[in-house]
Amino acid sequence: MxxxxxxxxxxxxxxxxxxxxxxxxxxxxxxxxxxxxxxxxxxxxxxxxxxxxxxxxxxxxxxxxxxxxxxxxxxxxxxxxxxxxxxxxxxxxxxxxxGEVWLCSGQSNMEMPVIGNKGQPINGSNLAILRSENSQIRMFKVGKKMASEPLDACKGEWSIANPETVLHYSATAYFFGKMLQETLNIPIGLINSSWGGTPAEAWTPKDIIDSEFKDFKGWNTDDSKPQKNPAVLYNGMIHPLIPFTFRGTIWYQGEANKTYHQSYTQLFSSMIKSWRTNWNQGEFPFYFVQIAPLGWGGDNQAFLREAQLKTMLAVPNTGMAVTLDIGEQFNIHPAEKQKVGERLALWALAKDYGYKSIQFSGPVYKSMRIKGNIIAIEFDYAPNGLTTFNKELNGFKVAGADKIFHDAEAKLLKGGKLIVSSDKVEQPIAVRYGWQDWISGSLYNTAGLPASSFRTDNWDN
Incomplete structure (x- = not known):
């Protein structure tokens, strides 16, 4: 026996x-x-x-x-x-x-589901859920997991888009995928790996943190929020996906890095480069959302938006969806997630899927010319000029050599040119737009895509 x-x-x-x-x-x-x-x-x-x-x-x-x-x-x-x-x-x-597979990552604005959160709606969610039955859209949500070392597997399952499954899936990711599927008429796969309130360093490999930021002292020290620690979410929620083949990444994050925005361009750029290196799929597309204005939290958010813009300008094959016009003064989670997803999809459609005739970026500051007390500003990504779509043009400030900014009057001239001036600044040398706690952006290109906040100076405050 x-x-x-x-x-x-x-x-x-x-x-x-x-x-x-x-x-x-x-x-x-x-x-x-x-x-x-x-x-x-x-x-x-x-x-x-x-x-x-x-x-x-x-x-x-x-x-x-x-x-x-x-x-x-x-x-x-x-x-x-x-x-x-x-x-x-x-x-x-x-x-x-x-078909086409996209990785969707970031913090709470990427995590926020189509149904919204308690007291925080998603515009158009009810009809979106009602009409979501589509066997050509498949969704995977990576289970939340922190790890001290890189893991090889994650938890989650694939689901087919329908009212029951879309309900609790990332709104930004879903609306992005929906627009791709309806335009390309092929299957779309979405992999959502996100965690609210988390900074970019949590999604960055430890070797990058140790080599490029060894002298930085700003990382999370709150033991009650270990998900904010460097590398823990990369280890637990990104590394397990390697080397799964996909087209590119969309990313919605930045609010958690506002207080140390000075390091964000380097950190975010290094994170993108490290993902590309570790996947070994070349410089795959990486499109991200510029954080929206908010009526609390201080001017650090304008500097963070600038750091995101600098990342787009410096790192190849990246693109930025601007949300300066759809923020909410007292809500860090804007309800217009459909517009966010669609603005990200415009980047992908134009850059990766051959739709060359569409505009995909809002206006980005290019240069200025000073004549007397008037500054004329030129933009990239505004081939047909600028417009306000009947909104009041606001949010501009100018300063002279004293570095004191004053509210400025901005005017759109015939042909969509922009000039700015203030009767308090006789010899202006710098212009800022959207550089305040709260703004409802009013400057667009004629495709309806909003301009990023910007400044022409590099002063410390």
Whole structure:
């Protein structure tokens, strides 16, 4: 009897050791990225060869140190398909589509669901939920997880867009994906990895923090909020996704870095570069949202918006959706998430999907000319000039050599040119727009995209 039990234990152990499991991203209802080699990977606890079958083609991979990985050939959009992984056991994944996959990350404004939060609505959410049935949109939400070391897997599951699943999914991500799907008419996969109230350093690899910011003292020291610590969310919620193949990333974050905005351009740029390096998919698109105005929190937010703008101008293949016109004075979570998602989608459609005739960015300050007490300002991304869409033009200030800013009058001339002046500044040398606690942005290009806040000086305050 003892010998029989021993044999059974050996058989069970052998079976367990040979079991093959795909990474947690590989499930029924998932979306795989088209037009790129598709990474499929997972674990197995024995040194064996596994096979993966997809679209009648058989791929094989050697298990090394308990891990395996194969790359499928590039595929056109379509489906549904079945994916079969064979080791000692067999895993069958069904209803898989091939299309466009985007990673969606950040803090609470990315996390905020379509239904909104208590007392904080999402404009148009009820009809959006009602009309959300769409088998061509698939959504994955990464479970919240902190880790001191990089993890290999995360929790979450793929769901198909319908009123029950869209209800609690990221509004920004959903509206972004919805616009892509309706425009491209192909499957869209969204992977949401976000956590409210978290700073960019939490999403940045530790080696970057240690090498580039070793002398910085501003990181979180509040033990009650460990999710803010450097690298912990990169380890637990980004690294587990590598090397899953996707098209690009959208990002909505920045409020948690306002108080040490001076380091944000370097931090954010380094974070983007590190993700690109670790994924080894080239300089994939990275589009992000400039934080909206808010009636409390101080002028640090204008400096943070500037740091985001500098990131867009410095880091290749990035783009910024401006929200200067859709903030809410006393709510850090603006309700216009549909506009945010669609503005991000315009960047992707223009830059990645061939829609060259559309405008995708709001006006960005380019240069100024001073004549007497009048400053003429020119912008990029305003090919047909500027407009206010019948709003009152406000938010401009000018200063002279004394560095004291005064409210300025701004006028749009024929052809959409902009001039600024103040009767209190005879010899202006600097202009600022939207450089205050609260503003309802009123300057647009003719495509309806708002101008970023900006300044022409580099003074400390």
């Amino acid at each position: 003892k010998k029989l039990i021993t044999v059974l234990i050996i058989l069970v152990c052998n079976t367990i050791s040979a079991k093959v499991t795909p990474n947690s991203l590989f499930q029924d209802n998932m979306v795989l990225q088209r037009h790129q080699p598709i990474a499929v990977f997972g674990k197995a606890t024995s040194e064996k060869t596994i096979t993966v079958v997809f679209k009648t083609k058989i791929y094989s991979a050697k298990v090394k140190n308990g891990e395996w990985k194969v790359f499928f050939d590039e595929s056109e959009a379509g489906g549904p398909f079945t994916l079969i992984i064979k080791g000692e056991n067999e895993v069958v994944l069904s209803n898989i589509l091939v």
